[in-house]
Amino acid sequence: DAGITQSPRHKVTETGTPVTLRCHQTENHRYMYWYRQDPGHGLRLIHYSYGVKDTDKGEVSDGYSVSRSKTEDFLLTLESATSSQTSVYFCAISESRESNQPQHFGDGTRLSIL
Amino acid sequence: ELKVEQNPLFLSMQEGKNYTIYCNYSTTSDRLYWYRQDPGKSLESLFVLLSNGAVKQEGRLMASLDTKARLSTLHITAAVHDLSATYFCAVDPYGGATNKLIFGTGTLLAVQP
Numbered sequence: 001d002a003g004i005t006q007s008p009r010h011k012v013t014e015t016g017t018p019v020t021l022r023c024h025q026t027e028n029h030r031y032m033y034w035y036r037q038d039p040g041h042g043l044r045l046i047h048y049s050y051g052v053k054d055t056d057k058g059e060v061s062d063g064y065s066v067s068r069s070k071t072e073d074f075l076l077t078l079e080s081a082t083s084s085q086t087s088v089y090f091c092a093i094s095e096s097r098e099s100n101q102p103q104h105f106g107d108g109t110r111l112s113i114l
Numbered sequence: 115e116l117k118v119e120q121n122p123l124f125l126s127m128q129e130g131k132n133y134t135i136y137c138n139y140s141t142t143s144d145r146l147y148w149y150r151q152d153p154g155k156s157l158e159s160l161f162v163l164l165s166n167g168a169v170k171q172e173g174r175l176m177a178s179l180d181t182k183a184r185l186s187t188l189h190i191t192a193a194v195h196d197l198s199a200t201y202f203c204a205v206d207p208y209g210g211a212t213n214k215l216i217f218g219t220g221t222l223l224a225v226q227p
Contacts, residue, residue, distance in 0.1 A: 031213055042118075042202060042217035043157075058214070090156070097206065097213045102147050102159035 003027050004106035006091050012112045019078040021109050023091030025071075031094045032074040033058075033103065034066060036087040043090065049074055081113045116141050118205055120218035127193050128226050135221045137186040137203035146186045147215065148177050149202045157202065161188075193225045 003026030013019055023032060031050055035043040035058075045058030047066040055066050063085060065077045078085055088110050092103040117140040127133050137146070148160040161170045163179035163186060170177050174197065176189045186203055200222045204215040 033214070035217075040219060042219040043204075043215075044217070045214060048214060059216075094213045097209075100145075100162060100164055102149075102162050103213065103215065104159065105149075105157040107156045 004091060004093055004104060006089075006106040006109050008109060009107065010110045012114065013081055014114055015082055016080050019081050019111065019113075021076045021089055021091075021111070023074045023076070023106060025074075025093045027093060027104075028071060029093040029095050030071075031096070031103075032068065033092040033094075034064075034074065034076045035090045035092065036060065036085075037090060037108075038087050046076065046089075083113050085111065086113045087111060116207055116216050118203060118216050118218040120201075120203060120221050122221060123219065124222045124224075126224045126226060127190075129194055130192050132192065133190050135188040135190070135201055135223075137188070137218055139184050139186075139203075139205045139207070139216075141205075141207040142181070142184075143205040143207045144181060145206050146179050147204045147206075148186070148188055149204065151200045151202065151220070153200075160201075190223070193223075195225045195227060198223055198225045 005024045007022045033048040034046040037043050044060045049055045049068040067075045088108050090108050091106040094103040119138045146163045149157040151157045161177040166181040168179045174191045179186045200220045202220045204217045
């Protein structure tokens with residue numbers, strides 16, 4: 001299994017509070033991604049990173065920010081959590097497109113915002 | 115708008131039967147991925163299809179890609195209960211090196227004894 005660790009695995013918090021999810025990899029892959037998974041939507045890309053300090057928005061980035069200060073860590077922050085951000089969050093990693101390898105996923109973080 | 119559509123969304127089938135899941139996408143892409151997800155678990159890569167006409171097989175699953183029709187199929191042969199899971203297809207329509215994906219909504223497969 002790809003060395004991807006997400007923390008925490010479960011979190012319950014209240015509307016308006018800040019939340020940070022962490023993704024840690026041991027594969028030294030350049031690319032890292034944050035997705036959210038909701039019923040009826042599959043997985044949707046929130047943000048991604050193509051290197052240390054290099055990040056960009058995905059299709060559902062509003063209300064989220066990310067940071068990547070080291071190759072191995074990619075943080076997702078909800079500055080002021082809302083109930084619509086209740087979801088399962090997955091981190092993924094990959095080598096470059098030219099490697100022809102798939103993205104590998106972490107085990108997910110189940111986030112509930114009350 | 116970029117869309118990846120799977121059908122059916124839910125498939126209940128008997129053990130021993132054959133069936134096909136379809137994945138249509140709305141933009142050009144020269145590669146397509148299939149993933150499996152068990153309830154409450156992560157996504158597991160099944161196939162990477164890299165060119166028009168690509169066909170890959172693993173056990174009772176076979177995937178194919180037709181880039182001209184913007185269609186991929188996942189064929190299940192002689193289904194067994196262990197294949198029960200949600201199956202996702204995903205495409206990379208952006209090119210470049212970043213490997214960003216757009217996922218379909220998934221097909222929930224339930225194989226009944």
